[in-house]
Amino acid sequence: MNIINARLRGKPGLHRIEMEGSRISAIVAQAQPMQASLPAELDAGQNLVTAPFVEPHIHLDATLTAGEPNWNMSGTLFEGIERWAERKALVTHQDTKSRARKTIDMLVDNGIQHVRTHVDVTDPSFAALRAMLEVRDESRHLIDLQIVAFPQEGIESFKNGRALMTEAVAMGADVVGGIPHFENTREQGVTSVKFLMDLAERTGCLVDVHCDETDDAQSRFLEVLAEEARVREMGERVTASHTVAMGSYDNAYCYKLFRLLKQSRINFVSCPTESIHLQGRFDGYPKRRGLTRVAEIDRAGMNICFGQDSIVDPWYPLGNGNILRILEAGLHICHMLGYEDLQRALDLITDNSARTLQLGDRYGLEVGRPANLLILSAADDYEMIRSQGQVLTSIRDGKLLMQRSPAQVTRFPA
Numbered sequence: 001m002n003i004i005n006a007r008l009r010g011k012p013g014l015h016r017i018e019m020e021g022s023r024i025s026a027i028v029a030q031a032q033p034m035q036a037s038l039p040a041e042l043d044a045g046q047n048l049v050t051a052p053f054v055e056p057h058i059h060l061d062a063t064l065t066a067g068e069p070n071w072n073m074s075g076t077l078f079e080g081i082e083r084w085a086e087r088k089a090l091v092t093h094q095d096t097k098s099r100a101r102k103t104i105d106m107l108v109d110n111g112i113q114h115v116r117t118h119v120d121v122t123d124p125s126f127a128a129l130r131a132m133l134e135v136r137d138e139s140r141h142l143i144d145l146q147i148v149a150f151p152q153e154g155i156e157s158f159k160n161g162r163a164l165m166t167e168a169v170a171m172g173a174d175v176v177g178g179i180p181h182f183e184n185t186r187e188q189g190v191t192s193v194k195f196l197m198d199l200a201e202r203t204g205c206l207v208d209v210h211c212d213e214t215d216d217a218q219s220r221f222l223e224v225l226a227e228e229a230r231v232r233e234m235g236e237r238v239t240a241s242h243t244v245a246m247g248s249y250d251n252a253y254c255y256k257l258f259r260l261l262k263q264s265r266i267n268f269v270s271c272p273t274e275s276i277h278l279q280g281r282f283d284g285y286p287k288r289r290g291l292t293r294v295a296e297i298d299r300a301g302m303n304i305c306f307g308q309d310s311i312v313d314p315w316y317p318l319g320n321g322n323i324l325r326i327l328e329a330g331l332h333i334c335h336m337l338g339y340e341d342l343q344r345a346l347d348l349i350t351d352n353s354a355r356t357l358q359l360g361d362r363y364g365l366e367v368g369r370p371a372n373l374l375i376l377s378a379a380d381d382y383e384m385i386r387s388q389g390q391v392l393t394s395i396r397d398g399k400l401l402m403q404r405s406p407a408q409v410t411r412f413p414a
């Protein structure tokens, strides 16, 4: 299969992309627009062709459970955790698989082909983890799925938390998670981070910690995670998700913190729609936005990307799989609608996220890499955001995975 009349990010002019089997075999500059001739030729119509979108942070085990059995009435993270504990007691193998599959279909419909999901392992039955390990295998034709062993109710504060984490990794989780700000004491938060970094180092797993997901400016576990990553030289394999307390840190502390963060080389994930909804809940006015310092992390040359976090779960009642919606919201909330940010906005849901997931040469529009790519509805990043553009075609392993016909508008004369 070939794609003609493709615009590529960061390259002038039009290109033809050739695929052979499941690999990209050639990317050739075109002197002028071409007419499609072969049946196996797709016309990008001078719009962008990119590598697939990446979902770096979602909870596929909790998806599509909002209101079951109770709604989160306060809108706080903490009530979300309480409501989820009620739903978790009802989780079954089949229920988890069918909700995860429905959600994966939504992600696929929106051009996502790489996903990192957190799975709650503070459940001695491991019902959700067993289900998601099967989904990981059964969905390979749709997405590449990384599973995080996520201790929703704590490693130190939950009964047998350390053993559950160790077992989850032995069962096949790819990534070690954590939730230090939710542990009962500061000390438990610190020891939980040391424990999870030991576990990851010993087993070769990646690390992705829910870190400082609270407006509490005293929540300072990011410094612990970054220092552990720096000393062990594991930074590129480590991700700090949320870090929303950074939005409440004072500038003097944050200035010092940034030196460590840069040395550590860790990655960051922000979930802007989730955080604008869950945080600021204990404020009157002025009311905090409750996000991490996305623009500042980016400006400092560190790696940050956006994720959806939730789709219709105890923490967030909306969501439809469309990560472009998250990107648009995030750019607004983070004061990133400046010209230069708009020029490279798609980095936040493509290349930056692929780096977070450590996809290496399994990702990217380059000859020899997997023939996974998207045709978008606009010619550049700025226009994709402005026009609320869509993914028109998703190709995986050199074959069509999804095609969308955009809505037609008819105007009638007066």
Ligand code: 17E
Pocket: 059, 077, 152, 179, 210, 213, 274, 309, 310, 315
């Ligand atoms: N669990 C958590 O601790 N934080 C979140 N944002 C979600 C689940 C969605």
Ligand code: FE2
Pocket: 057, 058, 059, 118, 210, 241, 309
């Ligand atoms: Fe999360």
